[in-house]
Amino acid sequence: MKNNSVTIQSMAQSLGVSVTTISRVLNGLGEQFRISKKTIELVTVTAHKLNYKPNNIAKGLRLKKSSTIGLIVPDITNAWFAQLAMGIEKEARKHHYNIFLCNSDDDIKIEKKSIALLQSWMVDGIIIAPIGLEPEHLIDAKKNGTPLVLIDRIFEGMDLPYISSNDFEGALEANQYLIDNGHKKIVCVQGIVGTSPNNKRVNGYKQALKKNKIPFDPSLVVGDAFSFNNGYNCAKKISKNLAKTKITAIFSLGNQITLGILKALKEEGIRIPEDISIVSFDEQVYSDLLFTPLSTISHMNDNFGDLSIQMLLQQMGKSKKAKPKDVVLKSKLIIRDSVKKIAIL
Amino acid sequence: MKNNSVTIQSMAQSLGVSVTTISRVLNGLGEQFRISKKTIELVTVTAHKLNYKPNNIAKGLRLKKSSTIGLIVPDITNAWFAQLAMGIEKEARKHHYNIFLCNSDDDIKIEKKSIALLQSWMVDGIIIAPIGLEPEHLIDAKKNGTPLVLIDRIFEGMDLPYISSNDFEGALEANQYLIDNGHKKIVCVQGIVGTSPNNKRVNGYKQALKKNKIPFDPSLVVGDAFSFNNGYNCAKKISKNLAKTKITAIFSLGNQITLGILKALKEEGIRIPEDISIVSFDEQVYSDLLFTPLSTISHMNDNFGDLSIQMLLQQMGKSKKAKPKDVVLKSKLIIRDSVKKIAIL
DNA sequence: GTAATTAGGACAATCGTTTGCGCAAATTAA
DNA sequence: TTAATTTGCGCAAACGATTGTCCTAATTAC
Numbered sequence: 001m002k003n004n005s006v007t008i009q010s011m012a013q014s015l016g017v018s019v020t021t022i023s024r025v026l027n028g029l030g031e032q033f034r035i036s037k038k039t040i041e042l043v044t045v046t047a048h049k050l051n052y053k054p055n056n057i058a059k060g061l062r063l064k065k066s067s068t069i070g071l072i073v074p075d076i077t078n079a080w081f082a083q084l085a086m087g088i089e090k091e092a093r094k095h096h097y098n099i100f101l102c103n104s105d106d107d108i109k110i111e112k113k114s115i116a117l118l119q120s121w122m123v124d125g126i127i128i129a130p131i132g133l134e135p136e137h138l139i140d141a142k143k144n145g146t147p148l149v150l151i152d153r154i155f156e157g158m159d160l161p162y163i164s165s166n167d168f169e170g171a172l173e174a175n176q177y178l179i180d181n182g183h184k185k186i187v188c189v190q191g192i193v194g195t196s197p198n199n200k201r202v203n204g205y206k207q208a209l210k211k212n213k214i215p216f217d218p219s220l221v222v223g224d225a226f227s228f229n230n231g232y233n234c235a236k237k238i239s240k241n242l243a244k245t246k247i248t249a250i251f252s253l254g255n256q257i258t259l260g261i262l263k264a265l266k267e268e269g270i271r272i273p274e275d276i277s278i279v280s281f282d283e284q285v286y287s288d289l290l291f292t293p294l295s296t297i298s299h300m301n302d303n304f305g306d307l308s309i310q311m312l313l314q315q316m317g318k319s320k321k322a323k324p325k326d327v328v329l330k331s332k333l334i335i336r337d338s339v340k341k342i343a344i345l
Numbered sequence: 346m347k348n349n350s351v352t353i354q355s356m357a358q359s360l361g362v363s364v365t366t367i368s369r370v371l372n373g374l375g376e377q378f379r380i381s382k383k384t385i386e387l388v389t390v391t392a393h394k395l396n397y398k399p400n401n402i403a404k405g406l407r408l409k410k411s412s413t414i415g416l417i418v419p420d421i422t423n424a425w426f427a428q429l430a431m432g433i434e435k436e437a438r439k440h441h442y443n444i445f446l447c448n449s450d451d452d453i454k455i456e457k458k459s460i461a462l463l464q465s466w467m468v469d470g471i472i473i474a475p476i477g478l479e480p481e482h483l484i485d486a487k488k489n490g491t492p493l494v495l496i497d498r499i500f501e502g503m504d505l506p507y508i509s510s511n512d513f514e515g516a517l518e519a520n521q522y523l524i525d526n527g528h529k530k531i532v533c534v535q536g537i538v539g540t541s542p543n544n545k546r547v548n549g550y551k552q553a554l555k556k557n558k559i560p561f562d563p564s565l566v567v568g569d570a571f572s573f574n575n576g577y578n579c580a581k582k583i584s585k586n587l588a589k590t591k592i593t594a595i596f597s598l599g600n601q602i603t604l605g606i607l608k609a610l611k612e613e614g615i616r617i618p619e620d621i622s623i624v625s626f627d628e629q630v631y632s633d634l635l636f637t638p639l640s641t642i643s644h645m646n647d648n649f650g651d652l653s654i655q656m657l658l659q660q661m662g663k664s665k666k667a668k669p670k671d672v673v674l675k676s677k678l679i680i681r682d683s684v685k686k687i688a689i690l
Numbered sequence: 691g692t693a694a695t696t697a698g699g700a701c702a703a704t705c706g707t708t709t710g711c712g713c714a715a716a717t718t719a720a
Numbered sequence: 721t722t723a724a725t726t727t728g729c730g731c732a733a734a735c736g737a738t739t740g741t742c743c744t745a746a747t748t749a750c
Contacts, residue, residue: 008738089448289607400705
């Protein structure tokens with residue numbers, strides 16, 4: 001009825017044994033410390049009966065660790081990150097770790113605060129999909145002794161272990177596909193400029209152009225956020241000038257961007273792929289079910305959770321396996337109906 | 346370089362003042378306890394310089410609270426819950442609370458474990474969208490002194506404060522709309538049977554039939570989970586027998602169910618709304634962009650975060666406002682193109 | 691019968707904060 | 721000059737668990 005306050009000490013009192021004994025029994029160290037069967041039985045049973053729950057805070061203080069992992073993502077409503085979070089959480093649970101989730105909202109201040117917070121909670125490690133523009137605070141965190149794993153948005157050559165996707169190849173393949181279908185005027189709607197996935201995807205785009213001897217036009221790279229609104233705004237502009245610019249295809253760098261683009265195109269009465277073609281990063285459950293089934297680059301992988309936890313464990317010296325090795329996961333182009341084959345002049 | 350171990354004590358040592366003083370200064374109680382300006386200055390500055398971070402675990406132990414709120418949702422990859430989580434997190438941050446997120450995966454065992462875990466972390470409160478079939482463990486948690494707020498899936502008359510949507514009216518309105526368009530054979534693809542949203546939505550469906558003197562046919566209520574697969578499987582069966590059953594419309598109880606339905610219908614070559622009409626619970630960003638723009642019942646509300654935190658604060662006696670009062674948020678029917686007006690015989 | 695060993699468990703320090711109480715020096719009052 | 725205040729801060733006990741060390745009684749060895 002009242003605040004459940006059954007502690008190891010209150011039990012010790014009523015049972016007439018020491019807290020030491022109880023602690024040991026409850027941690028399965030009974031035999032090792034030669035506690036008699038009777039006592040073990042007694043303690044276990046009453047702990048159960050009284051519904052004893054160890055106070056993790058006290059435990060954490062003594063042990064200077066928390067059996068907890070911090071996870072920071074820019075936006076949990078972005079389906080890609082939600083899937084990621086889910087995978088990580090499931091895997092963490094397997095190893096008896098729990099997840100402290102933070103949304104950074106793509107705001108570097110919040111990201112920094114979140115890291116500080118997680119550290120003050122003595123998390124055993126942090127998995128983060130950072131904003132990705134500044135690495136300093138991450139390097140600091142690592143120096144402070146917090147095991148760290150970067151996901152998706154990474155920094156290379158900075159001793160910050162990471163898991164990413166092969167954004168470059170993904171983009172290259174997608175744009176080659178567009179080009180193979182006769183597209184030369186391809187607009188690239190990008191996300192946060194300067195972040196690694198963005199850089200690499202844009203580079204893949206450029207590389208595809210180069211390989212096919214299509215001159216690169218900087219004005220065809222537009223946008224500045226992985227958001228619906230960014231996609232929407234860019235697509236609105238594109239729509240207005242379609243006649244002039246002769247753009248025939250859009251390469252979108254993220255699922256939320258794409259939804260914004262689709263919305264705008266729909267409003268403007270521009271058909272896909274008749275009037276404009278589109279390929280988008282991030283496969284989604286509904287990609288297939290949109291008004292035009294979307295060709296996408298899928299780069300979600302069930303292994304994200306597994307791998308990131310493994311990399312953390314390695315840093316904590318808790319895994320048999322070798323030291324953290326950065327990993328780059330493969331992406332895959334899924335072809336549907338959003339690209340039109342146009343006549344090659 | 347090494348593990349950041351600047352504590353209040355290490356600072357006390359090097360500054361030649363007591364830990365008490367430091368603690369007070371850092372908590373803004375300097376003036377109140379007549380610490381001199383000089384000392385206050387000294388402490389604040391060095392704390393900053395040394396990048397001191399309070400150990401929340403120690404703090405939590407002493408204070409028997411953690412400034413942390415637990416959030417349990419069935420599935421964070423369900424966009425509805427992701428939005429919910431986002432809203433709650435943002436609101437929590439405003440009040441200097443942090444969120445401990447758990448996925449129950451609609452598994453009652455995990456749900457129970459998560460509650461125990463959160464309690465052992467001394468969370469100051471729990472916001473939960475429970476499986477919704479058993480209330481006992483929730484009642485226990487509340488008795489144990491943990492402030493609790495139920496979201497979406499609720500239990501009435503059990504002293505468990507809740508925030509829900511007016512599922513009944515939403516369903517009623519949606520089905521009335523279908524009926525108004527001439528539909529009489531409406532199949533209802535439901536989620537987890539026995540949960541409050543499911544019950545109420547089904548009841549709304551029945552009520553609409555009743556009001557319009559359409560006999561209720563139990564065999565038209567199918568399915569058993571708020572999942573893609575459930576929708577998919579149900580829709581497959583529906584498709585096979587469409588000629589026989591003369592079903593003209595589907596009422597889907599959740600966004601993931603709906604995606605499954607759409608997938609199956611697409612595979613079977615059944616057109617919406619020409620061959621079958623559909624109305625679905627849960628508005629999504631992409632509802633408008635599907636191969637047939639979907640008529641939905643929107644019941645997401647920006648106030649979920651605000652309200653749930655408020656209700657928690659009230660229970661903790663930290664809010665000026667009155668005692669927790671259950672709230673039911675309005676839903677809204679959004680009409681698009683997924684319902685065909687059929688001739689009334 | 692005595693010494694050595696083993697069985698069974700307790701003491702007390704520790705983790706880093708917070709906080710009720712107390713206390714000396716400095717200042718003011720009378 | 722002495723007493724009363726005020727200023728400025730410190731002591732030490734919590735909070736609940738873990739763990740290295742130590743201790744007593746019972747058993748075994750010889």
